Amino acid sequence: MATPSDSATDSRFRGEAPENAIETAHALYRSELSNTSFSEVLLSWTSHFVFALVPEDVGMEEALTTEGPDGHTFIAVFTSLSRAAATVASAGLPHRPLAVSIFEVIFLAEPNFGLVINPTIPVWEWTFLSGELERLRTLLLTPLPLFERGSICAIRGAEYYQAAKILMVDDHGVHIRLYSNCWPSPPERIDVSTLILDSEGPGQALGIGHLPFTTKAFLAQGPVAFQQSTVTEEELDGYQIWQQDQGGYFAS
Structure with missing residues (x-):
């Protein structure tokens, strides 16, 4: 499973507090790198939207992507509306934040695409290469109690x-x-x-x-x-x- 890059170390050492439960769970996983803490990340994804950047009047099919140093394409999402909006403003992008489930992003992504979370915010950045994203899909399709009856x-x-x-x-x-x-x-x-x-x-x-x-x-x-x-x-x-x-x- 993917692990954070060196630039995405635990926020407790960077002085930046998490904005929501997703970031709290991500910080815990970065600190522990355990199966239990990764389960907490998955559970945080079930109850919070993330934000893709899309052109006006267009859906996820035109979501903003970024290219890694190896030439691979990554779909970019942000863990909060404020982080997404700040990126749009600072980069002057002709895009708007669209609230989506991260599961929708994972399962609708092209097979050769990766996923990058908070690409413009190093302390909260987390990258999944295409192969790692495929392994994540496989994990999510095993019987996991992510969504419960009721x-x-x-x-x-x-x-x-x-x-x-x-x-x-x-x-x-x-x-x-x-x-x-x-x-x-x-x-x-x-x-x-x-x-x-x-x-x-x-x-x-x-x-x-x-x-x-x-x-x-x-x-x-x-x-x-x-x-x-x-x-x-x-x-x-x-x-x-x-x-x-x-x-x-x-x-x-």
């Missing part, structure tokens, strides 16, 4: 962020309940009491009671978990019908 998530669509609940996680994929609630920008919180399924009114999207995705396809949807909730027997109706029919999984 997790309330936001999933990024082409035009909005939509609420979803994880109904079940099995060895092959993730089953979700997709709500009609959606937002043009990342929600700061999701009020479970307001979640609805069957409305397509203004500012709402199509809700679906049960959607089975392969683990890879689910992570590529860009989920970010906000809180835990319960799963009722009624909410499992679609899942149980799927089981009886021996249904498959959406792979993309």
Whole structure:
């Protein structure tokens, strides 16, 4: 697995405090370089957006990339909106920060691309070469308790962020309940009491009671978990019908 470069040593020796839980987990891993601390990094990724830089009115397909000294291409993301915005301002880029799940970036990246986190901020920079990123994909597709049953998530669509609940996680994929609630920008919180399924009114999207995705396809949807909730027997109706029919999984 990738390890930080010498320029990305523990922030406690640089006098710069982390801005969020992702950076706190990264600093811990840099200090310990253990499997346990790396698991904390993965868990921090489940509940926080990162920020790619994209041109106005364009999505992730045109996300900013950078070229390493070896000529390899890396997708650039930032661990906070402020860090992304500061890079845009200082470099005079014609781009805007776009909140995305790091899992979406990892699974939608071209096979020969790497990933660089905070490329303009040496103390918080972390680089994954293309081969390291492929090993990370393999790790993420093994049964890991990153997203739990009952997790309330936001999933990024082409035009909005939509609420979803994880109904079940099995060895092959993730089953979700997709709500009609959606937002043009990342929600700061999701009020479970307001979640609805069957409305397509203004500012709402199509809700679906049960959607089975392969683990890879689910992570590529860009989920970010906000809180835990319960799963009722009624909410499992679609899942149980799927089981009886021996249904498959959406792979993309």
